[in-house]
Amino acid sequence: xxxxxxxxxxxxxxxxxxxxxxxxxxxxxxxxxxxxxxxxxxxxxxxxxxxxxxxxxxxxxxxxxxxxxxxxxxxxxxxxxxxxxxxxxxxxxxxxxxxxxxxxxxxxxxxxxxxxxxxxxxxxxxxxxxxxxxxxxxxxxxxxxxxxxxxxxxxxxxxxxxxxxxxxxxxxxxxxxxxxxxxxxxxxxxxxxxxxxxxxxxxxxxxxxxxxxxxxxxxxxxxxxxxxxxxxxxxxxxxxxxxxxxxxxxx
Amino acid sequence: xxxxxxxxxxxxxxxxxxxxxxxxxxxxxxxxxxxxxxxxxxxxxxxxxxxxxxxxxxxxxxxxxxxxxxxxxxxxxxxxxxxxxxxxxxxxxxxxxxxxxxxxxxxxxxxxxxxxxxxxxxxxxxxxxxxxxxxxxxxxxxxxxxxxxxxxxxxxxxxxxxxxxxxxxxxxxxxxxxxxxxxxxxxxxxxx
Numbered sequence: 001x002x003x004x005x006x007x008x009x010x011x012x013x014x015x016x017x018x019x020x021x022x023x024x025x026x027x028x029x030x031x032x033x034x035x036x037x038x039x040x041x042x043x044x045x046x047x048x049x050x051x052x053x054x055x056x057x058x059x060x061x062x063x064x065x066x067x068x069x070x071x072x073x074x075x076x077x078x079x080x081x082x083x084x085x086x087x088x089x090x091x092x093x094x095x096x097x098x099x100x101x102x103x104x105x106x107x108x109x110x111x112x113x114x115x116x117x118x119x120x121x122x123x124x125x126x127x128x129x130x131x132x133x134x135x136x137x138x139x140x141x142x143x144x145x146x147x148x149x150x151x152x153x154x155x156x157x158x159x160x161x162x163x164x165x166x167x168x169x170x171x172x173x174x175x176x177x178x179x180x181x182x183x184x185x186x187x188x189x190x191x192x193x194x195x196x197x198x199x200x201x202x203x204x205x206x207x208x209x210x211x212x213x214x215x216x217x218x219x220x221x222x223x224x225x226x227x228x229x230x231x232x233x234x235x236x237x238x239x240x241x242x243x244x245x246x247x248x249x250x251x
Numbered sequence: 252x253x254x255x256x257x258x259x260x261x262x263x264x265x266x267x268x269x270x271x272x273x274x275x276x277x278x279x280x281x282x283x284x285x286x287x288x289x290x291x292x293x294x295x296x297x298x299x300x301x302x303x304x305x306x307x308x309x310x311x312x313x314x315x316x317x318x319x320x321x322x323x324x325x326x327x328x329x330x331x332x333x334x335x336x337x338x339x340x341x342x343x344x345x346x347x348x349x350x351x352x353x354x355x356x357x358x359x360x361x362x363x364x365x366x367x368x369x370x371x372x373x374x375x376x377x378x379x380x381x382x383x384x385x386x387x388x389x390x391x392x393x394x395x396x397x398x399x400x401x402x403x404x405x406x407x408x409x410x411x412x413x414x415x416x417x418x419x420x421x422x423x424x425x426x427x428x429x430x431x432x433x434x435x436x437x438x439x440x441x442x443x
Contacts (some may be wrong), residue, residue: 133299137296137299137300140296141339166273166274168268169294170294170296170345171295171296171299171300172266172273172295172299172301173296174266174273174274174277174295176273176274180271185271185273189271
């Protein structure tokens, strides 16, 4: 007898009475349509331990990414930069399956730069976010989808409004005031819910980021080797010196 | 939801990954013309894909026909577009609401993920709180509600339903569509 959750789940997709989708039906349909791509769960994936954080404020967007490049149980590099600059005022941070991440990010970067050269204008952060979503969405229903999660931070070149876009490997796009990817979400979003305000200054933003990273150092079971921190402002992208050697006392 | 010479459509604002809330400002209702509205529930990535696809299709329709699309025509467009993906569907269950541009008669309908249309004279529900919404609408809705009463009815139904569902809520958007007036209201709702 075939139980729910095992056996030929493809049958669930083809039932003519699919009707209103319950979460369980969506789950089955996902398995049937897109194979194992939908089953990915953070704990079985070394990329689940990577950290991406983004915070917007009054006139800036902060992006932070962990420095460890991991493969299985091994840290291959402790100074990895998981960000790419798309144009003067847009920065993208990425995590996910090794190989997919840099390939996809640099493909997007190349296209953003090509657009800037052809049109002598940069795409706005919002336009870029929708472009990235389109690329990820068409990849999702291809034979081998990219497994990449992204944060896209920018400051609009005309209005100087800061923005942050959260994208996951399913090409879900959400504009947010602050965002995280991976296990960091479970620790940082509650801290940011409590302390974030849209009108904070860059200094306050960095303080808030430190609060989040301290919590990650305290509670994440792996050493993610500190963070690369960059700020997008109306004058471009600046590297922020961040003290990675600070020891956080465990709770 | 249908009223007297008016229709209403409402959605919650939550975007979540299972139990984790990612955003509390993720509207699920899209406007295509003066009085044609589409509500979408299901897989978030497909909400964006499908809503963008219909924006493109409706814009092309408007250029070709030099007029706005009617709700009934739009419903058939939704149905056939979803059925095109019969063996690899978009994981969405849409709801269409609008007023007929000629007769001003209310029109609502719902769909399954492969485009089977469900016409209704009273109300259509969709999403994770479907069971709760059926219960609320069944008890609160009555025929020939005036616009203000319709707003109250749909809002109370939605708010009470999502408060009994862990996967939806965090505020709501409510649209009341009348002959030459559309009112959009933001309901704050419970933020926990």
